[in-house]
Amino acid sequence: MHKKKSLFRRKGFWIMAIILGVLGTGGYYAYPMFTATEVEAADDTPVQTAVARQGDLVIFASGSGTIVAPAEISIGFDESGVLAELSLGVGDWVEAGQAIAVLKTYNSEEEIALAISNAEIAILNAQITLDEIYETWETDVASALQAVANSQQAVEDAEVAFRRTGLTASQSTIDTEYADMILAQDALEKAEENFEPVSNRPEDNLERARLQSELSAAQQAYDNAVANYNAAISTSDDTEQAIAEADLALANAQIADAQRAYERIKNGPDPDEITLAEAQLENAQLQLVLDQQMRAYLDLHAPIDGTVLEITADVGEALGTNAFITLADLSQPLLEVYLDETDLDKVAVGFEVEIIFDAFPNDLFQGRIIEVDPTLFESSNVTAVRALVSLDPDSFAKPVTLPIGLNASVDVVGGRAEDAVLVPVEALRELSPGEFAVFVMVDGEPELRIVEVGLVDFTSAEIISGVAAGEIVTTGIVETE
Numbered sequence: 001m002h003k004k005k006s007l008f009r010r011k012g013f014w015i016m017a018i019i020l021g022v023l024g025t026g027g028y029y030a031y032p033m034f035t036a037t038e039v040e041a042a043d044d045t046p047v048q049t050a051v052a053r054q055g056d057l058v059i060f061a062s063g064s065g066t067i068v069a070p071a072e073i074s075i076g077f078d079e080s081g082v083l084a085e086l087s088l089g090v091g092d093w094v095e096a097g098q099a100i101a102v103l104k105t106y107n108s109e110e111e112i113a114l115a116i117s118n119a120e121i122a123i124l125n126a127q128i129t130l131d132e133i134y135e136t137w138e139t140d141v142a143s144a145l146q147a148v149a150n151s152q153q154a155v156e157d158a159e160v161a162f163r164r165t166g167l168t169a170s171q172s173t174i175d176t177e178y179a180d181m182i183l184a185q186d187a188l189e190k191a192e193e194n195f196e197p198v199s200n201r202p203e204d205n206l207e208r209a210r211l212q213s214e215l216s217a218a219q220q221a222y223d224n225a226v227a228n229y230n231a232a233i234s235t236s237d238d239t240e241q242a243i244a245e246a247d248l249a250l251a252n253a254q255i256a257d258a259q260r261a262y263e264r265i266k267n268g269p270d271p272d273e274i275t276l277a278e279a280q281l282e283n284a285q286l287q288l289v290l291d292q293q294m295r296a297y298l299d300l301h302a303p304i305d306g307t308v309l310e311i312t313a314d315v316g317e318a319l320g321t322n323a324f325i326t327l328a329d330l331s332q333p334l335l336e337v338y339l340d341e342t343d344l345d346k347v348a349v350g351f352e353v354e355i356i357f358d359a360f361p362n363d364l365f366q367g368r369i370i371e372v373d374p375t376l377f378e379s380s381n382v383t384a385v386r387a388l389v390s391l392d393p394d395s396f397a398k399p400v401t402l403p404i405g406l407n408a409s410v411d412v413v414g415g416r417a418e419d420a421v422l423v424p425v426e427a428l429r430e431l432s433p434g435e436f437a438v439f440v441m442v443d444g445e446p447e448l449r450i451v452e453v454g455l456v457d458f459t460s461a462e463i464i465s466g467v468a469a470g471e472i473v474t475t476g477i478v479e480t481e
Contacts, residue, residue: 021099031411035129048476049441052423057455057462059415062342065355065389067406069328071306076323077298081105083317084297090311094302094327101300103319112291119288126281133277137269142260151255158248177229184218184225191218273466304329309404333402335367335389337410341376344385346414353389357408365397370410387412415455421463426475428453428461439474446474 085102094100195215201208268274306327315322335355339347349372355365371388378384389410391402427438430447436453439446451466467473 002118005307009427022451042312047441047446047474050424051428051473052421052463052467052469052471052473054419055422057415057420057422057457057460058413059346059455059457060170060354060413061339061346063333063337063339063343063384063410063412064189065337065408065410067194067402067404068388069330069404070332070334071304071329072309073306073328074323074326075300075303075305076302076321077101077103078318078321079103079105079107079143079298079387080320081318083313083315083319086311088308088311088313088325090308092308093159094306094308096300096302096305103298103300105298106162116288117292119270122284123281123288126277126284130274130277130281133273138263140265141262144186144258144265147258148255150264151251151258155248155251155255159253160243162244162248174229174232177225179231181222181225181229188215188218188222191215195368197462201432224439280439299327302327306330327367328404330402330404331395333391335391335408335410337387337389337412338384339387339410339412341383341385341415343412347385347387347412352413352416354411354413355389355391355408356410357402359406360396362413363396365408366392368392406444417462420454421467421469422460423463423467423473425456425459425461427455429475438463440467441472441474445462 081103083101084104086100089095153377191211191214193210194207198205198208198211222225303325306329308325309328310326311324313319335353337353347369349369351369353367353369355367356363357365367372367389369387370390373386376383377386423438428451429437429439431437431450435450437448437450440449448465452464454462454464456462
């Protein structure tokens with residue numbers, strides 16, 4: 001199922017109107033108003049004064065907004081085909097999991113069965129290939145070990161042959177070797193005579209087995225004596241020794257190759273070959289899963305609870321894999337607002353918002369900011385703060401339908417002081433950055449007092465400490481030393 005989520009954004013023709021409206025907004029209000037009086041100083045210089053009053057001060061930023069869906073999603077089928085059924089219309093409410101459309105795919109039942117069968121065969125072949133790799137490896141290891149053993153024997157034989165070519169036999173050595181050969185021949189003949197009477201006995205006969213072993217030993221001794229005698233009487237020349245030396249070198253090279261071949265395969269089959277075979281098996285298994293999911297008819301289910309906003313296909317129409325139904329959750333509407341960038345200090349997550357919709361001019365809706373874009377929105381060289389407001393469902397009567405795109409004017413409350421001591425901003429005297437004072441009239445004379453200042457707008461300032469309600473403060477020009 002293909003889904004395309006919106007990010008709480010639906011840009012329309014009203015965007016520029018919102019931005020233009022934002023530029024003229026942003027305001028402050030304070031109440032109650034101050035009563036200004038004029039008193040005459042001793043030197044006949046008029047001093048403007050005002051009474052510090054108890055009241056409320058609210059700082060706000062004004063802007064414009066429009067209703068957006070908190071969750072909007074576009075869906076369609078994963079395969080191509082013809083739209084066979086459509087069980088909803090624009091404006092209908094659907095529940096998550098509800099079947100809303102049926103697609104007749106281009107797959108027949110026979111084609112689906114054949115695809116599944118082919119996928120199963122591919123899995124079987126891939127598994128056989130993987131198994132054969134391990135079986136071949138076991139055979140190769142056994143062969144490599146045998147090759148090492150054969151090469152080792154060849155080296156030993158070559159060493160014996162090479163040593164013989166290096167012998168220079170004396171006559172006494174020849175005589176000794178000849179005598180040994182004659183003795184070995186006599187022993188062999190005696191062993192043959194001993195074995196002859198029992199040769200027809202069963203092979204498992206102990207006497208026959210003993211005499212057979214003696215005969216074999218006598219034969220081996222005689223063969224060795226003949227070889228030693230022949231070596232003693234032969235004249236070794238350089239050519240024969242060179243050949244024997246070459247044979248020994250070749251045997252040593254062959255055993256080295258055999259040992260290297262064994263080392264390469266002793267720890268298991270080729271990792272690359274195994275990886276490839278396993279990947280082919282996995283692909284075949286995945287293909288089977290996909291083929292098993294093939295259907296002649298596909299159902300489309302709603303992924304969320306919501307209202308149908310748009311349908312772009314009719315029954316009988318050929319469809320691809322593009323989305324053709326748009327759903328939105330309108331149960332908790334959100335308001336996308338734009339404010340002038342100069343009001344950025346008055347916009348933050350959690351701030352209260354007062355809303356009046358154009359369609360409901362006499363109703364005041366409440367809400368709170370739940371998101372503030374980290375970057376400013378810009379259009380036609382105009383920048384603005386963009387935020388998202390969650391409406392308080394208890395602030396308006398139900399049922400009230402707030403369709404997407406409904407326009408509203410908003411006031412974001414940037415600060416609120418209730419039952420505070422308020423003085424005109426003209427009464428403040430800045431002694432240093434962040435440090436303020438006011439002149440309070442005491443017995444007709446201005447007295448300088450350090451004050452702690454809270455919220456300040458264009459007309460009023462909240463006095464946290466230093467001045468009490470009812471005291472008279474100067475708002476005119478008073479020279480300080």
